[in-house]
Amino acid sequence: MTAIIDYDAGNLRSVEKALVALGDTPLITRDAKTILGADRVILPGVGSFGDAMDRLHQYGLVEVIRQVAAGGKPFLGICLGLQLLFESSEESEGVEGLGILKGKILRIPDCPGLKIPHMGWNSLKIRPDSRLFAGIAQGAYVYFVHSYYLKAEDEDQVAAATQYSTRIHAAVEAGNVMACQFHPEKSSQTGLRILKNFLDL
Numbered sequence: 001m002t003a004i005i006d007y008d009a010g011n012l013r014s015v016e017k018a019l020v021a022l023g024d025t026p027l028i029t030r031d032a033k034t035i036l037g038a039d040r041v042i043l044p045g046v047g048s049f050g051d052a053m054d055r056l057h058q059y060g061l062v063e064v065i066r067q068v069a070a071g072g073k074p075f076l077g078i079c080l081g082l083q084l085l086f087e088s089s090e091e092s093e094g095v096e097g098l099g100i101l102k103g104k105i106l107r108i109p110d111c112p113g114l115k116i117p118h119m120g121w122n123s124l125k126i127r128p129d130s131r132l133f134a135g136i137a138q139g140a141y142v143y144f145v146h147s148y149y150l151k152a153e154d155e156d157q158v159a160a161a162t163q164y165s166t167r168i169h170a171a172v173e174a175g176n177v178m179a180c181q182f183h184p185e186k187s188s189q190t191g192l193r194i195l196k197n198f199l200d201l
Contacts, residue, residue, distance in 0.1 A: 002026040002199070003038035005065070007055045009045035009080060011183075018185040022196050032064045040198070041068045044185075045080030046145070049105065050092030052080055062098065069100045069177050074201040077179030082150060082172070085179055091148050101174055102153035108146070111165035117147040122162040122182075124170055130159040132171060132178050134197050142170070142180075142187040142194075150181060176201075 002019055004012055006028045019026040026042075027034065035041055043065065045052055056062050069075055069085075077085050086097050089105035097105075108116050121141045126133045133140075149168040152158055159178070160171040171180045178198065184191035 001038050003035045003041045004028045005035060005041065005043045005061060006030045007045070007052065007059055007061055009047050009052050009055065011044045011046050011079065011185075014183075014185045015042060015044045015078065018192060018195055019199070022192060022199060024199055030059050030061060032060065035061075035064050036067060036071075038073070040074040040076070040201070041065075042076045042078065042198075043081035043084065044078040045084070047080055048091060049080070049083055049089035049097070049148070050095040052084055053092070053095050053097065056084070056098075065098060066100060069098075072176050074198060075177050076198050077177075078185070079146065079181060079183055082179035082181050083148065085172075085177065086150065086152075089148055100177060101157065101172065101179075103169075104151055104153075105148045106151055108149050108168075109165050114165050116165075117145060118164045119145045122164060122170075124160040124162055126160045127158065130171075130173060131201065132159055132173055132180075132194055132197050136190055136193055140190045142182040142184065142190055144170075144182045146181060 083105045086103045159173040184194040
């Protein structure tokens with residue numbers, strides 16, 4: 001069973017629907033025992049970094065997520081869920097992230113001709129040994145919606161990157177902890193393959 005963490009940050013139903021299409025039986029929950037007992041855990045989300053951290057604290061989920069990450073079961077952050085895994089974000093100065101991975105979330109730099117937020121399809125430069133992207137062609141396109149991006153401290157954890165005003169770390173893999181800045185559940189067949197790879201871990 002896959003637990004999808006519910007902390008009022010949206011985007012849950014589309015993730016659930018994609019997993020069901022792949023034959024999984026996901027459960028949307030904020031119950032600590034259910035999350036800790038799941039085979040794998042997904043932290044989706046859209047919205048503000050600071051508000052999301054407030055809600056994770058409010059629902060008692062911060063330590064639960066850290067336990068899941070430390071316990072070795074497959075964990076996937078999506079969009080805001082990726083950002084929350086890191087230490088801090090320029091979007092919410094002074095707010096500490098989960099700190100499970102090292103790196104910072106920065107605002108996408110202004111660039112002539114490019115709109116922020118970044119909304120649309122971008123191609124990925126994929127690390128060849130990535131488990132999340134197994135069987136996916138180099139240069140595959142996925143769907144992004146974001147104004148802030150990850151700059152990971154450890155380049156070895158970057159599973160895929162894209163270019164939009166700057167080099168964006170689009171996905172990370174650190175042992176059992178994985179995350180995508182883009183939305184696999186909205187990225188057509190490529191996104192479904194990424195989610196299938198996660199389910200098969």
